[in-house]
Amino acid sequence: MSHIRLERPDDAVAIELLIDRAFGSDRKAKTVYKLRAGNEPIAQLCFVVIDDEGAIVGSIRYWPVIAGGRPALLLGPVSIEPTKQGQGFGKALMHHSLAVARRLGHAAVILVGDPEYYEPFGFRRALAEKLQLPGWVEERRFLGLELATGGLAGASGPVSVPLGAKPRPTHPEAATAPPWPARAAAASRR
Numbered sequence: 001m002s003h004i005r006l007e008r009p010d011d012a013v014a015i016e017l018l019i020d021r022a023f024g025s026d027r028k029a030k031t032v033y034k035l036r037a038g039n040e041p042i043a044q045l046c047f048v049v050i051d052d053e054g055a056i057v058g059s060i061r062y063w064p065v066i067a068g069g070r071p072a073l074l075l076g077p078v079s080i081e082p083t084k085q086g087q088g089f090g091k092a093l094m095h096h097s098l099a100v101a102r103r104l105g106h107a108a109v110i111l112v113g114d115p116e117y118y119e120p121f122g123f124r125r126a127l128a129e130k131l132q133l134p135g136w137v138e139e140r141r142f143l144g145l146e147l148a149t150g151g152l153a154g155a156s157g158p159v160s161v162p163l164g165a166k167p168r169p170t171h172p173e174a175a176t177a178p179p180w181p182a183r184a185a186a187a188s189r190r
């Protein structure tokens with residue numbers, strides 16, 4: 001049965017190749033990669049989707065950033081194996097990871113992506129309007145989400161990598177989260 005689990009260190013190569021297939025190998029020229037260089041993804045918020053055959057077919061990662069003076073998460077990339085797109089894996093990864101992020105006490109998320117895909121999860125252009133990324137992005141694609149009320153209130157100015165950013169230890173609750181269909185259904189009921 002397909003399920004979501006935390007990313008493991010030995011998944012790294014398979015995930016890199018998956019992201020290349022989903023986004024193309026020129027992806028690292030994008031502005032968001034400046035916020036991933038010298039930074040580490042947050043281990044308890046990096047998930048993969050495993051299909052019926054045990055292969056990794058999806059990945060999502062989050063990075064710590066300072067967004068206009070407020071701690072926030074940078075979401076991305078979220079990538080689904082091209083042959084497996086449109087089957088609900090992306091939505092499941094989004095709902096699952098955002099629910100865990102909220103439970104762990106994170107207050108805000110930013111990303112650069114298609115508003116048509118991310119607005120249904122609650123992302124809004126207005127919440128990122130006063131923030132500046134370290135390079136050019138298409139403005140309409142730079143979005144924010146508050147996981148806690150006021151998570152991006154007053155956030156204004158540059159988005160940067162926190163000094164001394166380090167991955168945190170795996171959260172036991174996230175590690176034992178149930179398979180994604182149950183969790184996604186629970187998240188969509190909230």
Ligand SMILES: CC(C)(COP(=O)(O)OP(=O)(O)OC[C@H]1O[C@@H](n2cnc3c(N)ncnc32)[C@H](O)[C@@H]1OP(=O)(O)O)[C@@H](O)C(=O)NCCC(=O)NCCS
Pocket residue numbers: 022023078079080081084085086087088089090091092112113114116117
């Ligand atoms: C975008 C992506 C993560 C979505 O995951 P997925 O498993 O294919 O999507 P899901 O099955 O969960 O959701 C499908 C829905 O999302 C919509 N969708 C998919 N990609 C979209 C996009 N770029 N913009 C708008 N809507 C999109 C589909 O039209 C579909 O809508 P519906 O439910 O109304 O029919 C995946 O297609 C992917 O990896 N794409 C290439 C990399 C990429 O572009 N990632 C970031 C997006 S900015």
